[in-house]
Amino acid sequence: MTQLSPVRSWVASANGHADFPLQNLPLGIFSHQGGTRRGGVAIGEQILDLSAALQAGLFDGAARAAVEAMAGGDLNGFFELGRGARVALRERLLELLREDSPQRAQLEAQQSQWLFPAADCQLHLPARINDYTDFYVGIEHAQNVGKLFRPDNPLLPNYKYVPIGYHGRASTIRPSGTDVRRPKGQTLPAGQAEPTFGPCARLDYELELGIWIGQGNALGEPIAIGDAAEHIGGFCLLNDWSARDIQAWEYQPLGPFLSKSFLTSISPWVVTAEALEPFRRAQPARPQGDPQPLPYLLDARDQAGGAFDIELEVLLLTDAMREQNLPAHRLTLSNTQYMYWTVAQMVAHHSVNGCQLQAGDLFGSGTLSGPQNGQFGSLLEITEGGKKPIELASGEVRRFLEDGDEIILRARCRREGFASIGFGECRGKILPAR
Amino acid sequence: MTQLSPVRSWVASANGHADFPLQNLPLGIFSHQGGTRRGGVAIGEQILDLSAALQAGLFDGAARAAVEAMAGGDLNGFFELGRGARVALRERLLELLREDSPQRAQLEAQQSQWLFPAADCQLHLPARINDYTDFYVGIEHAQNVGKLFRPDNPLLPNYKYVPIGYHGRASTIRPSGTDVRRPKGQTLPAGQAEPTFGPCARLDYELELGIWIGQGNALGEPIAIGDAAEHIGGFCLLNDWSARDIQAWEYQPLGPFLSKSFLTSISPWVVTAEALEPFRRAQPARPQGDPQPLPYLLDARDQAGGAFDIELEVLLLTDAMREQNLPAHRLTLSNTQYMYWTVAQMVAHHSVNGCQLQAGDLFGSGTLSGPQNGQFGSLLEITEGGKKPIELASGEVRRFLEDGDEIILRARCRREGFASIGFGECRGKILPAR
Missing domain, CATH: 2.30.30.230 (Fumarylacetoacetase, N-terminal domain)
Incomplete structure (x- = not known):
């Protein structure tokens, strides 16, 4: 080592x-x-x-x-x-x-x-990002969000077989510190049949791990699961800013579009696989009754050491908190251990149809929530879609993000006998809609 | 002119x-x-x-x-x-x-x-494609596909308000003549609870108009509908090859992914707006009862001349047809008039949340089917999901594409008193899975 x-x-x-x-x-x-x-x-x-x-x-x-x-x-x-x-x-x-x-x-x-x-x-930005793919491998998040819509059956039937992902917008990925202009768009007010147009009223963050692709593959030549780790260039933090009201109205049947494409923030330092080596861990055993991954997603070395123990934190700082000199409010303390699929499984799945990955492509993990209160990686989960507002030391409440709010993502790796390392911050502050 | x-x-x-x-x-x-x-x-x-x-x-x-x-x-x-x-x-x-x-x-x-x-x-390829967006503005296709799943209510409630689109994979767009390797992936066999892995068995084409973005916009600064035509660099043909069986299993809840990302073919010549000027037409009046576009999508000049009259054709050539010296079989004869939204409306919608478009971005229109037999822009529609096979002069039948099949897209613009123009071909031949 x-x-x-x-x-x-x-x-x-x-x-x-x-x-x-x-x-x-x-x-x-x-x-x-x-x-x-x-x-x-x-x-x-x-x-x-x-x-x-x-x-x-x-x-x-x-x-x-x-x-x-x-x-x-x-x-x-x-x-x-x-x-x-x-x-x-x-x-x-x-x-x-x-x-x-x-x-x-x-x-x-x-x-x-x-x-x-x-x-x-x-x-x-550390690289020209040719293509950006956002996965959905945070199973606790998928369950938390699924429960809001389908209390008895939160996970869709494909979830435990397919590392679900979708293509994201590469042109609007920006480094930490870039302000976030509140997007406008179509939303369907509750109980109405016709949409209205205006500023997003349910602006949210999503806590994700970012994965940089190193060496790519040729068109039509999948990357085998056993080789996938060799194709990973490094890691960062990623905030998949989300306009929940725009998303709810637009996303059927082809998935999220303008609700995500206004901005994605990343931490600008690429943390290497070598730096993360001491913080590797076995992929947690799947709960009894869960299917085994299909053979193209299964590799003994990946199962034994393809996961990571990285602590992930989200902080909120509002204008009032800044004025009152209050410390940032911790919204989330989670961990990469809540990934149902490893990064190698994401790479193998993404390329199994022959899709060409290129150096500088970026993956997002999907929101990495834990199962408990305090571990939820988005306000959608924390406030149950706005029903349970958060109370802040400044006397304010939050259901979703307000203008002036700043979200700060951090990551920390700790292990007895090893130096702790972090990722640097991923910050973004909300500006009012134009 | x-x-x-x-x-x-x-x-x-x-x-x-x-x-x-x-x-x-x-x-x-x-x-x-x-x-x-x-x-x-x-x-x-x-x-x-x-x-x-x-x-x-x-x-x-x-x-x-x-x-x-x-x-x-x-x-x-x-x-x-x-x-x-x-x-x-x-x-x-x-x-x-x-x-x-x-x-x-x-x-x-x-x-x-x-x-x-x-x-x-x-x-x-005429440009480095930074981002590729595939729309879904062919209303007849949306209805034909919707009918297969929801006979009484084929269009989702957002369709007539939102120019539906999703982010596609830019790295696998290739010029006409590039062979199409049949993708492998997960599919769920009928009546089974667990997926299997193997070559796609329901490989399809989709007939689309491609739109090249010219001048881009700055992050956070939407392109107004009245300015949108100025941001279009030209047009091409686009075949959005689709693996229907992979798509059916993977697409919930975040949209199509590996079912589309193995290859997208385009015709390599960029036909300019100036060349298409004589073939502009008014956007067809919306049927009675349809809502008016929201103001950010409505512009008098665009309504009066933002649509195009371009004839679109799809031909199939099989190995047996080549051996027997038979002419290609026409699968589709359609037209860009079946677009429910204009290209200017696509540009205005895509950027209304502040999303940055860049020179060389590519849009697909979505499949442009007409309402009648002979006008359907995919085998999914023609064969009703494989239920009604096509008979070919070679004595073969087709439900979906077989190895060796070649799909040829063509476009033609005709108007009395003007020279006809075309787009050149967009061809692709299916190779067996590896």
């Missing part, structure tokens, strides 16, 4: 950093004080500029090729190189940045050339 | 050409004998190489800018320039290629530099 807790970095802010200790080393695309977009690595409160470090002669061989593949200002080419290049770059970064690096004195002396305060940098 | 029937071209094969007379001038991306991809124009049996013609000094001003925008080997930059550049290029091409062109002698002498036999060229 390349990641061990005792290893510290000579970049002081990395040691004990909640998200970006030396053991994480997530990749992203950033610009420094308005400069060009380039590949970077988060280390504590700093960003390591990979192209500047390349120019300083710090990379050779496969690590060098990995950095050179980012020259276009996105990670697509790097993703396409696959696992080997990613691991080589990680190994070299660990070597450079660890406290006992043999080159430490020299590196510290030249660090101002390629190490910048994150506060002076802007993060961008 | 820039298009008048009597105008002939000195390119002899253009005069009376079923698809590409001088009045059409569709744009595309081609390569000549394995060379680089470049912009071209179809004229009769020839392709005019725009970059070679540019080098020969044939373009100035806005026409020159239009051709220069194709330098990257796709039409995205050209689409982004909008209507002005497109019209300037068309005017210049008409001037160059008409029979009485003042430069005719010089042009004929140098034509071998920039005019190639189409038979020596390969056609490619």
Whole structure:
């Protein structure tokens, strides 16, 4: 295992950093004080500029090729190189940045050339997203939402056989910090036969894990379940903003459309499979009576270690809370363990019909709710469709999101004997409809 | 009107050409004998190489800018320039290629530099397709399919208010001539409770009009219905290949996914709005009792001339028919007049929530069936889900598509006093499952 807790970095802010200790080393695309977009690595409160470090002669061989593949200002080419290049770059970064690096004195002396305060940098989308697919593998969410409509039979018959997903809109995916303009659209008022047009009144968040596709496949050539993990480039947080009232009226018979396509927010750092290695776990055994996955979705190694233990958190900050200096209100504390299908199963299913996946494609997991109060990954579930409002310390109540509300997603991986790592935040604030 | 029937071209094969007379001038991306991809124009049996013609000094001003925008080997930059550049290029091409062109002698002498036999060229996708959206505006198809499931109430309540659409898979759109590998997937055999996995047994075509987006919009800024026509870059034919058995099992609750994403075929030539100008017509009056479109979908100019009269044809050619030298069997003869919503209404609806459209996005219209036998745009409708097989002159029957079957889509625009134009073919042949 390349990641061990005792290893510290000579970049002081990395040691004990909640998200970006030396053991994480997530990749992203950033610009420094308005400069060009380039590949970077988060280390504590700093960003390591990979192209500047390349120019300083710090990379050779496969690590060098990995950095050179980012020259276009996105990670697509790097993703396409696959696992080997990613691991080589990680190994070299660990070597450079660890406290006992043999080159430490020299590196510290030249660090101002390629190490910048994150506060002076802007993060961008890490890749050109060719296609975006949103899955629905959070079984607790599927059951919670299903119960609102079908109390006796919340899950549809296909759910435990098919990793359900649908194509999403790629053009409106934005990095954390992008404001969310409240969408307008058609909605059907309760008890009416004709729709009206106006601002969404039931604006919601959805807590999801994002999955970046690394190497793609050729058209017509499925990715076998045993190979699927090799095609995953990394992970992020994803907020699938949802207009529930627009969704309810539009979604039959072809699925969600304008209710989701106004914006999708992601955390901009790509957390690698290598950083998440200590937080892998076996896919939880299916409850008695559940069917086994069909053979094309079943792989012993994936069942033994294809799931992750990642804590997921959602916070709400309102204008009034900001004015009163109140801390953000925790809406959700959930975990990736509530995924009924692994990410490898998603990849194998998506490509089994010959569909071509490409480097830089993004998957969303679907909302990852837990079974208990406090674990629900959307307001639809928390307030039971608006029937049970939330009371906030500011004296406000919320059924759905109001203008000025900010939603903050966070993720944390913890394991005894290992350094904790996080994903960085995925934030978005609601602006009034135009 | 820039298009008048009597105008002939000195390119002899253009005069009376079923698809590409001088009045059409569709744009595309081609390569000549394995060379680089470049912009071209179809004229009769020839392709005019725009970059070679540019080098020969044939373009100035806005026409020159239009051709220069194709330098990257796709039409995205050209689409982004909008209507002005497109019209300037068309005017210049008409001037160059008409029979009485003042430069005719010089042009004929140098034509071998920039005019190639189409038979020596390969056609490619005309643009990088960022996002693909498939609509469902063929009301006769929606009713025919709805009747199979809900005989008394075939249309869902939202249909006459919402231009229904869903996000499709962009990575698997391919130009005419690309073979179609029969997909594998999960299906639920009749009367069974558990799905099986295997090759699709109910493979179908869908006859659609494709719409290319020209200039896009900024995130959060809807395109008003009155401006929508300005954002359309052109038109093509689209075959939305569909695996009906996979679709039936997977599509609840989030819509079609693997049943459509294995391949979508398009005709590679972009037919412009200017070429289609004589074939515009008023949007047919809605039947009595139908609601008026909501104001954001209603524009007097669009109602008066936003629809098109384009004849659409589907042909089937089987291995046995090829062996017996039989002509292709006509499955469908339909028309774009069966669109319940105009293309401008699709654009206005898609962006009304602030969704960003980008140059090179592609829309499908949805299956364009007519109300009568012979006008149905899919085998699902023709054979009533496989219950009424088609008999072919080869002695074969078809419920759905068999391996070796080829589907050919064609379009033709006819109007008294004007030259007819076509779209070129959209072909695809079924290969056995791997």
